[in-house]
Amino acid sequence: MSNPALSADGLSMSFGGHNVVRDMSLNVGTGELVGLIGPNGAGKTTMFNLLAGTLRPKAGVIRLAGEDVTDRSQQGRCGSGLSRSFQIPKPFARMTVLENVMTSAQGQVGENVLSVLIRPGAVAAQERANVARARALIDFVSLSHLEDRPASVLSGGQRKLLELARVLMTEPKVILLDEPAAGVNPALLDLIIDRIADINSRGISILLIEHNMDMIARLCSRVVVMAAGRLLAEGAPQEVTRRPEVVDVYLDGMPS
Numbered sequence: 001m002s003n004p005a006l007s008a009d010g011l012s013m014s015f016g017g018h019n020v021v022r023d024m025s026l027n028v029g030t031g032e033l034v035g036l037i038g039p040n041g042a043g044k045t046t047m048f049n050l051l052a053g054t055l056r057p058k059a060g061v062i063r064l065a066g067e068d069v070t071d072r073s074q075q076g077r078c079g080s081g082l083s084r085s086f087q088i089p090k091p092f093a094r095m096t097v098l099e100n101v102m103t104s105a106q107g108q109v110g111e112n113v114l115s116v117l118i119r120p121g122a123v124a125a126q127e128r129a130n131v132a133r134a135r136a137l138i139d140f141v142s143l144s145h146l147e148d149r150p151a152s153v154l155s156g157g158q159r160k161l162l163e164l165a166r167v168l169m170t171e172p173k174v175i176l177l178d179e180p181a182a183g184v185n186p187a188l189l190d191l192i193i194d195r196i197a198d199i200n201s202r203g204i205s206i207l208l209i210e211h212n213m214d215m216i217a218r219l220c221s222r223v224v225v226m227a228a229g230r231l232l233a234e235g236a237p238q239e240v241t242r243r244p245e246v247v248d249v250y251l252d253g254m255p256s
């Protein structure tokens with residue numbers, strides 16, 4: 001059997017003595033779309049920070065296509081095809097939508113000052129290719145009409161779409177999406193669901209954090225449930241979300 005696209009084995013993390021992620025393991029098969037669900041504060045975003053390399057785990061191993069990347073930086077993991085979106089997107093407000101997406105272009109020839117001097121033609125050609133790619137991605141997320149507007153004019157839902165284009169610009173093999181539909185109005189929700197399904201159908205593996213259970217059920221054949229930093233359950237969404245222990249943690253998290 002081939003290695004999963006992404007796997008975490010026994011991850012732990014604590015903040016100020018508070019164990020936020022405890023012995024968490026999960027994997028995402030190549031081309032799979034897995035949901036990561038659980039009540040507020042369960043440790044889902046912290047898992048993303050560990051997987052993406054924003055945080056270093058206290059214990060555990062992270063593998064990308066079987067290769068141990070636990071000691072690799074966020075940029076190093078991104079270069080190996082792992083890219084993540086943020087729960088609260090923070091685009092560069094004064095940069096345009098196009099410029100924001102362009103910031104995620106990988107391995108640009110022009111980043112090396114010498115190559116700008118020695119191979120100006122190659123730098124210009126790559127810049128043109130990157131602009132064309134960024135435009136195609138902006139079109140894919142239906143933001144073409146706002147391409148030259150500053151990101152500050154975007155609504156919450158449009159920022160989530162920009163975030164999706166920015167993530168895709170890195171040419172990822174695996175993406176981590178942190179609540180891509182949170183705060184999105186219903187008119188944009190279907191578009192976001194459709195685009196995520198489309199991305200996955202192109203073979204990109206996805207780990208998706210989302211509180212919207214309808215969206216999870218529509219997109220994922222398998223979900224991993226976290227509660228209080230631990231793995232609570234795993235299986236098909238319709239079945240797992242009916243289990244008493246899963247119902248309990250969600251009810252406990254509800255205001256009384």
Ligand SMILES: Nc1ncnc2c1ncn2[C@@H]1O[C@H](COP(=O)(O)OP(=O)(O)OP(=O)(O)O)[C@@H](O)[C@H]1O
Nearest residue numbers: 015016020038039040041042043044045046047087
């Ligand atoms: N940098 C940090 N410093 C201290 N505590 C943190 C930090 N980041 C997260 N936490 C704590 O870790 C716990 C898990 O937070 P996390 O953001 O991972 O949860 P989550 O499952 O993503 O929740 P939500 O669904 O609300 O986004 C919470 O108690 C949170 O307060």
Ligand SMILES: [Mg+2]
Nearest residue numbers: 044045046087
């Ligand atoms: Mg979170």
